[in-house]
Amino acid sequence: MEEFGLLMQGFAVALEPQNMLLMLVGVVLGVLIGVLPGLGGANGIAILLPLTFAMPPVSAIIMLSCIYWGALFGGAITSILFNIPGEPWSVATTFDGYPMAQQGKAAEALTAAFTSSFVGAFVAIVMITFIAPVIAGFALRFGPPEFFAVMFLSFASFVGMSKGPALKTVCAMMLGFLLAAVGMDTVTGQLRMTFGSTEMIRGFDFLVAVIGLFGISEILCSIEDGLRFKGQRAKIDLKVVLRVWASLPRHWLLAMRSALIGCWMGITPAGATPASFMSYGVARRMSKNGASFGKGRIEGVIAPETAAHAAGTSALLPMLTLGVPGSPTAAVLLGGLIMWGLQPGPMLFTEQKDFVWGLIASMYLGNIAGLLVVLVAVPWFAAILRVPFSIIAAIILVVCAIGAFTVSNAEFDITLMLIFGVIGYVLKKLDYPLAPLVLALVLGDRTEEAFRQSLLISEGSLGVFFSNWLVSTIMAAGFALLLWPLISWLRGLLPGLPARRVRPA
Amino acid sequence: MTLMGCSRRSLLIGAGAAVLATPALAQRAWEPTRPVQFIVPAGTGGGADQMARVIQGIVSKHKLMRQPMVVVNKAGGAGAEGFLEAKGARGNPHMIVITLSNLFTTPLATGVPFSWGDLTPVAMLALDEFVLWVNAESPWKTAQEFIAAAKQERLKLGGTGSKQEDQIIGVAMAKATGANLTYVPFRGGGEVAVQLVGRHIDASVNNPIEAVTHWRSGALRPLCVFDGQRLAGTEKITETASWSDIPTAKESGMDVEYLMLRGIFMPAGVQPAQLAFYEDLLGKVRETQEWRELMQQGAFNTTSLTGEAFRAWLTREEARHRGLMQEAGFVA
Numbered sequence: 001m002e003e004f005g006l007l008m009q010g011f012a013v014a015l016e017p018q019n020m021l022l023m024l025v026g027v028v029l030g031v032l033i034g035v036l037p038g039l040g041g042a043n044g045i046a047i048l049l050p051l052t053f054a055m056p057p058v059s060a061i062i063m064l065s066c067i068y069w070g071a072l073f074g075g076a077i078t079s080i081l082f083n084i085p086g087e088p089w090s091v092a093t094t095f096d097g098y099p100m101a102q103q104g105k106a107a108e109a110l111t112a113a114f115t116s117s118f119v120g121a122f123v124a125i126v127m128i129t130f131i132a133p134v135i136a137g138f139a140l141r142f143g144p145p146e147f148f149a150v151m152f153l154s155f156a157s158f159v160g161m162s163k164g165p166a167l168k169t170v171c172a173m174m175l176g177f178l179l180a181a182v183g184m185d186t187v188t189g190q191l192r193m194t195f196g197s198t199e200m201i202r203g204f205d206f207l208v209a210v211i212g213l214f215g216i217s218e219i220l221c222s223i224e225d226g227l228r229f230k231g232q233r234a235k236i237d238l239k240v241v242l243r244v245w246a247s248l249p250r251h252w253l254l255a256m257r258s259a260l261i262g263c264w265m266g267i268t269p270a271g272a273t274p275a276s277f278m279s280y281g282v283a284r285r286m287s288k289n290g291a292s293f294g295k296g297r298i299e300g301v302i303a304p305e306t307a308a309h310a311a312g313t314s315a316l317l318p319m320l321t322l323g324v325p326g327s328p329t330a331a332v333l334l335g336g337l338i339m340w341g342l343q344p345g346p347m348l349f350t351e352q353k354d355f356v357w358g359l360i361a362s363m364y365l366g367n368i369a370g371l372l373v374v375l376v377a378v379p380w381f382a383a384i385l386r387v388p389f390s391i392i393a394a395i396i397l398v399v400c401a402i403g404a405f406t407v408s409n410a411e412f413d414i415t416l417m418l419i420f421g422v423i424g425y426v427l428k429k430l431d432y433p434l435a436p437l438v439l440a441l442v443l444g445d446r447t448e449e450a451f452r453q454s455l456l457i458s459e460g461s462l463g464v465f466f467s468n469w470l471v472s473t474i475m476a477a478g479f480a481l482l483l484w485p486l487i488s489w490l491r492g493l494l495p496g497l498p499a500r501r502v503r504p505a
Numbered sequence: 506m507t508l509m510g511c512s513r514r515s516l517l518i519g520a521g522a523a524v525l526a527t528p529a530l531a532q533r534a535w536e537p538t539r540p541v542q543f544i545v546p547a548g549t550g551g552g553a554d555q556m557a558r559v560i561q562g563i564v565s566k567h568k569l570m571r572q573p574m575v576v577v578n579k580a581g582g583a584g585a586e587g588f589l590e591a592k593g594a595r596g597n598p599h600m601i602v603i604t605l606s607n608l609f610t611t612p613l614a615t616g617v618p619f620s621w622g623d624l625t626p627v628a629m630l631a632l633d634e635f636v637l638w639v640n641a642e643s644p645w646k647t648a649q650e651f652i653a654a655a656k657q658e659r660l661k662l663g664g665t666g667s668k669q670e671d672q673i674i675g676v677a678m679a680k681a682t683g684a685n686l687t688y689v690p691f692r693g694g695g696e697v698a699v700q701l702v703g704r705h706i707d708a709s710v711n712n713p714i715e716a717v718t719h720w721r722s723g724a725l726r727p728l729c730v731f732d733g734q735r736l737a738g739t740e741k742i743t744e745t746a747s748w749s750d751i752p753t754a755k756e757s758g759m760d761v762e763y764l765m766l767r768g769i770f771m772p773a774g775v776q777p778a779q780l781a782f783y784e785d786l787l788g789k790v791r792e793t794q795e796w797r798e799l800m801q802q803g804a805f806n807t808t809s810l811t812g813e814a815f816r817a818w819l820t821r822e823e824a825r826h827r828g829l830m831q832e833a834g835f836v837a
Contacts, residue, residue, distance in 0.1 A: 047575075053562045143705030144689075184582045187690055189614050189667030190837070191582055198589050201617070202581030322699050323718055334695075336558075343802065345718025408586075409577055449692075456689050457661055457705070 006353060007129060010361030013058055013354065022055075022063040023362065027370045030070015031377075034086050035077050036403060044071060049336050057340035058355055062362040064333055065316070069121070069363075069370045072272075072312045076113040076305060077374075077381055081106060082396055084215035088206055089272035089308040091438055092280040094214060096293060096300025103296050107382040111244040111375065116255060116302040118371040120310035123259035124266065125363045128317055133349070136321035139267050144453035145464045147268070149474035151447040154274040156482040157281035158439055168432045176440025179204045180448075187452045199412040206442045208404045208413045209420050213434055215400050216421025219393050221428065241375055251302055254283055258303045262310025267318060272311040273442055279307030285484065313363065320348055320356065535778040537572040537599055544602040546587030548580040551665075551693050552633060552712055552803075553605045556767055559799050560603075563790050570786060572599075583607050583666060585617040592623040594772040598779035601627065606670040606765045609826035614668040616837040621823065624770040625780060626815050628787045632764040632806040634736060635674055635710045636751060637728040638720075640701055648729040648757035651708065655684035662686045663697045663706035668835040670765055671697075673826075674710045674731060676833040677761045701725060712765070714803030717742065729757045732764060736804045748804045764806060766822065768815070784811055 013019065033044035045064050052060035075087030080097035093113060100109035127135070142150075159169075182193045183203025194200035248255075258279040265275035283303035284293040293300050319330040323345035337344045342352055349356055384392070404417040427434060458464035466472045543561060547553045554576075561574045579587030584607040591602045602624070612619055637648060645651040654660065662678075664671025667690040675688045689706055691697045694715035701709045701716075702724045709716070710731070719725040721743055730736055730751050738748035754761045769787060771780065790796055791809065800807050810818055830836050 049558065049562070053566045140699065140703035143700060143703060184615075185667075186692060187667055189583065189669065189672075189690070189835075191615050191617070194582075198585075198617070201586050201589075318699075322702070323695055343718050346722035346724065347718055408579065408581070453689055453691070456687060459659075459687075 003130060006357045007361060009354070010357030010359075011365075013358040014062060014361040014365050019059055019062050019362070020365075022059055023066045023366050023369050024373075026063040026066025027070040027073075027366065027373050030067035030072075030370070031074040031077075031374060032070075033067065034071035034074020036086065036399060036406075045333060045336075052336065053340070057337075057342060058358040060336065060340060061333070061355070061359050062366070064336060065359065065362060066366040066369070068312070068333070069366045070373075072121070072309050073114060073117055073370050073374045075308075076117065077110065080109045080113060080301070081381065081385060082215065083218045084396065084400065085210055088210070088442060089276045089304075089312070091210060091214075091273070091435075091442075092276040092304035092308075093301055095280065095304075095435065096295070096297050099294065099296035100298070100301065101385065105296065106385055107240040107378055108244050108298065109301050110378045110381055111241050112248065112298050112301045113305045114371060114374045114378070115245065115248060116258075116306040117309040118367055119255050120259045120262050120306035120308065121313045121363070121367045123256070124263050124310040124313035125360065125367070127263055128314065128363070129360055132317060132321065135267055135317060136346075139318050139322065141470055142268050144450045144457060145467065145471045146474065147270070148447060148450035148454055149465060149471045149478065150265070150268055150270050151274070151443055151450060153474055153478040153481065154270070154278045154281075154443060155439070155447075156478040157278045157285065158436070159281075159482055159485075165431075169436050172427070172432050172434065173436035173440045176437040177444045177448075179209065179437075180441050180444030186449050187456075199410070202408060202410070203445075204416070204441065205407050205413065206438075207407050208417050209441055210438055211400050211404050212417040212420025213424035213427075213438065215396065216418060217424030217428055219396060220421060220425040222389060222393065241378060247298075248302075251299060254286075254299055254302055255306050257286075258283065258306035259310045262307035262312075263314045265307070266311035266314030270311075271315060272308045275311035276304035276308040277439055277443075280304045282481075285481070316363075319344060320359075321346060535598075535776065535782050537570060537782070539599045540573045540575050541570070542600045543574050543576045544587045544591055544600065545576060545578045546580065546584030546602065546607060547605060548578060548693065551695075552714060553603050553767070554578065555714070556630070556799070557603045559795065560787075560790055563793050563795050564786070566795070567789075567793060569789050582615060582617060583611045583669065585611050585615060585619070588619045588624075589617070591770065591772050592619050596774040597772050598775050598782075600772055601783060602770050604766055604768050604770060605633075606673075606826070607666075608766065609823055610669050610673070610830065610835075613827065613830045613836050621770065621819050623773055625773055625775055626819060627769040627771055627780060627783045627811070629766060629768045629808065629810040629815050629818065630787065630791065631767045631800060632808055633712050633714075633767055634804055634806055635670070635731040635763055635765070636713055636716070637678075637731070637754070638698070638701060638709045638711055638716050638725045639707065639728060640704050641724055641726045642704070643707070643726070645728065646726075648752070648754065648759060651728055652678075652682045652684050652759065655686055656682075659685045659687055660707040661689055663689045663691055663700050663709045665692070665694050665697060666690055668830070668833075670763065671710050672835075673829050673833060674761065674763050677763070677829065678759060680832070681759050681761050698725070712803065713748065713805075717802065717804075727751045729754045729759070731761055732806065733762055737807075738801060738804050767805070 029044065045067055048064065048067065052063060071087065075085065075090035076093050076097070078084045078086045079090040079094040080101050083094050083098040085091045085094055097109045097113060100106065182200060183191065184201070185192050191201060261279045261282065262275045265271065265278065280300065280303050283299055284290045287293065287299060315330055319334055323334070334344055342348065342355060400417060401414050404413045405411065407413060424434060454464050465475050543557055545554050545557045557576050561576050564570050564574050579590055587602060588608065591600060594600050608621055611617060639645050639651060645654060662675045664675060672688050672690070675686050678684060679686050691700060694711050697709045698711050698716045698719055700706050702719050716725055720727060731754050733753065735753055736748035736751060741747050769783065771783060
């Protein structure tokens with residue numbers, strides 16, 4: 001129980017009035033950063049990092065990690081209200097969150113999102129507190145083949161979740177892979193598909209594409225509908241939080257499963273974005289009413305949010321124990337550690353106990369503070385939808401443009417965002433699903449890289465993906481998920497078995 | 506719009522200065538009138554990024570400059586994005602860029618047109634060292650043993666990026682000794698070190714700062730350093746060894762030497778007074794305690810050059826990289 005004593009000491013540090021104040025400031029800043037698409041936790045922390053150099057390291061990391069929590073919470077807000085993911089890991093939240101908002105249930109969706117974020121983070125923190133050293137060792141088992149297997153599992157769990165016809169789903173996914181391949185190829189060091197243009201060297205940033213595909217195309221659709229915005233009827237009611245909470249315990253199994261997926265993906269370290277997609281896919285697959293996902297089911301909000309937050313939290317673990325950041329935000333925090341004279345890596349837990357446990361204690365408190373801040377603000381966020389759409393559309397456009405620009409400070413990205421907006425609109429009209437495209441765009445690059453690294457290591461033999469129990473298990477799970485629709489369908493054909501209609505992917 | 510506003514403002518300030526001060530004084534005391542963009546042609550978390558953020562921290566902590574310094578990562582196309590931006594910003598005194606070896610390697614490997622001649626060299630801050638690392642559980646205790654093993658069977662050398670410094674060293678090692686090394690590229694040095702700890706690769710040529718924590722925890726073992734002389738640090742890093750205990754590659758019978766530039770450049774066409782401001786600023790940065798700590802932690806080679814000496818060094822290194830890249834068949 002040495003951990004417990006150390007944690008209590010950590011709480012004593014985190015509960016100092018000055019640190020409590022920094023925590024609150026951090027959470028509020030983080031929520032603002034999360035709401036603005038493109039600014040993102042990594043940029044926000046990078047901008048604020050210099051301010052913290054005069055503080056003691058514990059206070060500094062408490063404030064910065066609270067910005068991180070705030071950004072994780074804040075990302076859900078625009079996804080639900082306007083179908084614009086503020087952060088990459090909130091894309092999956094739009095699938096059901098936005099339909100809920102359109103049905104006048106924005107406050108319910110926001111409450112569910114925030115609460116499940118909190119639950120996800122809490123599970124991850126408890127895990128970090130008690131079994132951190134064991135898990136850190138486990139992360140070392142992940143080489144390129146294992147990494148590819150996890151990515152494969154993400155794709156597999158996602159197949160069949162799309163409502164569109166199978167061929168259109170595949171087309172959208174291939175388009176995503178194609179877009180992901182533009183730019184520098186890490187394995188050969190060559191530029192691909194840039195056609196001599198210097199602007200294309202960067203490749204297509206996921207956020208720029210998503211802001212266009214989701215946000216801009218949504219505005220185009222609304223304009224076509226005569227500027228009517230369906231969310232206007234949102235009831236604003238302070239009791240909505242309590243009402244939603246009363247209904248949430250029913251989904252405990254879903255929440256636990258999503259939290260575990262999140263923790264796993266955060267440690268491996270695949271990160272929060274694939275975790276949210278995978279969790280959504282699995283939730284849909286496991287649900288009896290899978291077909292009604294995407295039409296405004298509360299489970300479709302709980303699953304990705306829980307997983308994203310669990311992953312975001314556990315991503316700090318590889319950073320602290322191995323010195324490898326699990327997310328871009330963690331990477332910037334890592335730079336901060338060095339500036340404060342701390343050396344991230346295996347020695348941190350033994351040499352800087354006060355710092356590590358102060359940070360862990362602040363994770364508990366920062367998340368509670370974050371939850372309180374965002375829940376209090378739910379009615380106000382929901383009230384935004386009452387503003388006439390002709391006014392809010394203009395504001396959204398400006399915020400989107402700023403967001404696209406901020407990603408890499410490039411004006412070209414604003415043009416790109418508009419082009420993606422038109423592409424998104426056309427694809428929607430032609431009934432192509434956008435989710436597989438986005439999934440392939442965000443994971444395609446890393447997946448391809450891991451695949452080719454694996455083959456370099458194995459001298460071209462595919463056996464490397466079944467070379468030990470870990471990678472074989474993950475691959476097998478991936479194949480099972482991939483073929484599940486087919487298996488269920490075949491089972492339905494057998495006479496004597498209860499026929500359950502499952503739409504094949 | 507913004508651009509117009511800014512230039513009008515700096516015009517006003519310029520006019521004010523001209524009225525108030527004698528021309529000679531105004532010339533000497535140039536300082537930034539806008540926030541300074543500090544471009545990092547690499548991703549977040551890597552060696553160049555860390556150094557840039559430490560410099561930014563030192564400048565703001567010690568109030569060395571009245572305007573803020575903003576670090577911007579432009580990693581696209583192995584850094585080509587950042588260098589092209591600096592090349593295109595001719596005459597802009599509010600931009601500096603930190604370089605790594607991709608200043609030489611990226612234009613050769615990708616054909617994207619830029620070179621250090623398109624920029625104004627400000628100062629060499631330090632040279633980053635390369636060390637040959639293996640897993641502590643591996644049987645190889647010296648570089649000779651490692652090379653002997655690599656002649657028997659194919660070994661996997663992990664590194665950052667492709668056709669960049671790590672792979673150049675790998676090819677040079679293979680050329681010098683006949684070792685059989687397969688190069689596996691990863692995204693960043695930290696990732697490479699962890700892959701080596703997890704034994705997914707057999708060796709790496711990580712910079713000291715990327716791997717030191719794993720050395721101290723007993724997971725990695727340094728075999729040799731790719732410098733003409735041994736590293737400077739004599740205080741114990743682990744219980745038994747210090748940086749200076751690591752033999753050089755030459756002592757280990759391998760004639761391979763490679764150091765990486767950590768230098769600062771400005772866009773071309775800036776005024777001498779503007780260049781002088783940044784030379785002076787970086788001089789002050791180098792004198793701070795934080796900078797010394799970074800140099801010590803990362804076992805950097807603290808050689809520093811400015812002006813003509815720096816230009817001569819750059820000319821020599823560019824030619825050497827062209828040769829190395831051509832030999833390795835990396836030129837596009």
